[in-house]
Amino acid sequence: MENENYQQLTRTFLRLSRFSHLSAIAGWDMFAMMPPGGSAARGEALAELGVLQHQILTDKKVAQWLTAAQQEDLNDDEQANLREMARAHHQAALLPESLVEAKSLAGSRCEHAWRTQRPGNDWQGFSTNLKEVVRLSREEARIRAEAKGVSRYDALLDIFEPDMTSARLDVLFADLKSWLPDLLAQAVEKQSRQTLIAPQGPFPTEKQRESGLEVMRMLGFNFDHGRLDVSAHPFCGGVPDDVRITTRYNENELLSALFGVIHETGHARYEQNLPRQWPGQPIALARSTAIHESQSLFFEMQLGRSKAFLQHLLPIVIENFGIQPAFELDNFTAWNQRVKPGFIRVDADEVSYPAHVILRYDIERALIDGDIEVDDIPALWDEKMQAWLGLSTKGNYRDGCMQDIHWTDGGFGYFPSYTLGAMYAAQLFNAARSALPGLDESITRGDLNPLFGWLQQNIWQHGSRLSTTQLIQQATGEDLNSRYFRQHLTARYL
């Protein structure tokens, strides 16, 4: 048979994708539907499937097929798929199973205890568990770093962002550091002179849900291949054929659920428009976490909080909640573009958000590379929050270094994706504007099709066919840089 080894691989990855389908749906159910008493059995079922997937992916035959397929006559797409297959296999095969299991157990323990330790501000208890997670993550990083010939932190970064290195991040973030604090201060100063009217609740959950569904329709979400539900931590899950997004409702607050829906719809449209011609193959998956985040932030920040879009969002809000002074267009726009530095990353506006990410990056990198220890984190956190945002977290672990879930299960290397995503989004929006001269007018008219067509053409349809670098060069004509993010923030906030 022609390309026999490559064909064996595609069959294996198709099979794996079907198991991933079940894992994705059972995972969505766990957060959106499952009653509490179902938790233990679900955890065991998912772990059993995870073991199976790991065994299939790291099987010796897969390694042999990967080697032999290199010699086969593959076209460009097949070569790209082979590259992604090899990457998935090697990522999984590097670690001894004992380490995978120990890390999973330590992560579960740390995450589980964190749920009560965070509200209790119990750094002492939390740090004990975190030390074990860090110890195992350092071990993982050491093994990955040796195999790849890169630094330890870079080896973890690579899990989430292929092609990205801390050397590149340092350049990008140093650039941000050179202008962002000043821009933030100016934006805050400028806004201190505005008087804003806050939306008045309550905002009934059912009406919020209706508004969310209407916005999703406006944004082109395909309801034949997806749903909107509720979960404590909003996310975008499911599979490309059946994308499940979630939000959470607070009857006293209107915009956080609504912009949460807009954000997740960005993730969802990327998933729903991934290429269909390679079913179950890695080449058909989303490129990376930062590119994924670029799509959600494109929807939420670039498009969603622009005045051109807000004027089309307002009728939906008014239809569901009636007229009130806060819903006058200029006030509504200004309200959605408030800049207000605070302790909590997930509540941050887009101007102060990078501060939250860069301080975490600085700390987690030093931690993995062994330059600092877990006990050093609170002081460093306080120092960096003071420097960036003028806020002290001394003794306030809950709203400081204990606020995020990422480190509890060893997700070191993930945080940079958020700010990379914001920069990609700005660069992509700028490129779309250059490519489509009437873009702003069409958005103002309420016609979003040109914009979505451009994303489809330049991002969504490519899946993982190109490397991140190629993808972004092809879409924007240049490498990732922070120029367009700066331009965007300057134009919107100064």
Added chain:
Amino acid sequence: MENENYQQLTRTFLRLSRFSHLSAIAGWDMFAMMPPGGSAARGEALAELGVLQHQILTDKKVAQWLTAAQQEDLNDDEQANLREMARAHHQAALLPESLVEAKSLAGSRCEHAWRTQRPGNDWQGFSTNLKEVVRLSREEARIRAEAKGVSRYDALLDIFEPDMTSARLDVLFADLKSWLPDLLAQAVEKQSRQTLIAPQGPFPTEKQRESGLEVMRMLGFNFDHGRLDVSAHPFCGGVPDDVRITTRYNENELLSALFGVIHETGHARYEQNLPRQWPGQPIALARSTAIHESQSLFFEMQLGRSKAFLQHLLPIVIENFGIQPAFELDNFTAWNQRVKPGFIRVDADEVSYPAHVILRYDIERALIDGDIEVDDIPALWDEKMQAWLGLSTKGNYRDGCMQDIHWTDGGFGYFPSYTLGAMYAAQLFNAARSALPGLDESITRGDLNPLFGWLQQNIWQHGSRLSTTQLIQQATGEDLNSRYFRQHLTARYL
């Protein structure tokens, strides 16, 4: 290691149960949550998992362990578990994979086409597909019959009802046939003299759901381990730790959704109260489809439509829908106990229901044994409906032999479970009454705990530890017979 082969088996079945968990949740999602566009990918994912489960279950090592474990020192429970393991293995291993696959494909094709053929009354088209399903089911029956040394139909019956044979069914059903037509005629005649007031809608869906949830609470459903949702065909799914029941709402009709919920709650309480001391083992599963149906009919018919219970259901109805003449207790009771022979099995009252089952049993048995062909079905159906219920289905395939989904995918041998369940339920209720002298008074007072305690003690906690025959003998002191079903119908309807 002690009992090494048995231990290998328990690990294998625990692993299988975890895959079944994922299959059950993804199956529930498919009917209760999934958008239409997710269907193809879900079907492939579930089929892939099904192939894996079949491979694990029929692996040669399992056969070897089963043989070797026979010699090991096992206690009674372990022996019962081994018996159930062997049964599951042999059931699956008997059939060649090619037949399993052909039957699955023919069944999907027939079921899929039936969805439009039934509304179109297209017997011609339907019978073409059904012939292929029957051909493959006969082949399956032949293989199973040879291996077990029983008749072909009995070999299929055994899949759903271990211990049950058509010889026993013939005796049981012959007995029913000797008195039921007369009882039915008398009940209809008696009720023709009553004047009943029908409940007046509309009954808003949200209120119906609220009523359903209240009834579930009253019936002891554990919401920490289960949910109520909506699906086109109501069912009880999920896993014992997380039971998912569904219903469907019609705003013009109150009682069908509500009694659907009561029915499924009976299934659910059985599942939620299965034994916990053998996690993932076959001994911990529900005994059979007829015993399962006995629990739902116990809840829906024996308890649910009794006046003693209805007087406690009424306040929930009135609280949600207000007072109206139909909600006077005697009228409400009589309305819930109407006997009205009709074409459709799923809409039938408990007096005419056995007619629907027995006519299907007679036809499917003759079909599998080769005494009749698919083309003979409509005439036989019409003849039997005329004889039993005085209704003609000539030319009306839609409301005749095309109304059910069971035969479309080759589920021959299932139908008897419904009437066996009704007989078991009556026999069990009678036994509970004998064991608990104050039972009727406690139900009248609204205290259902003695009744549920008795079911827990006599049915739920046993899982598949006992054979169906042992279970029912131990619970009621005698073998299954129709005496108590007759007593129940006589007391309620004459």
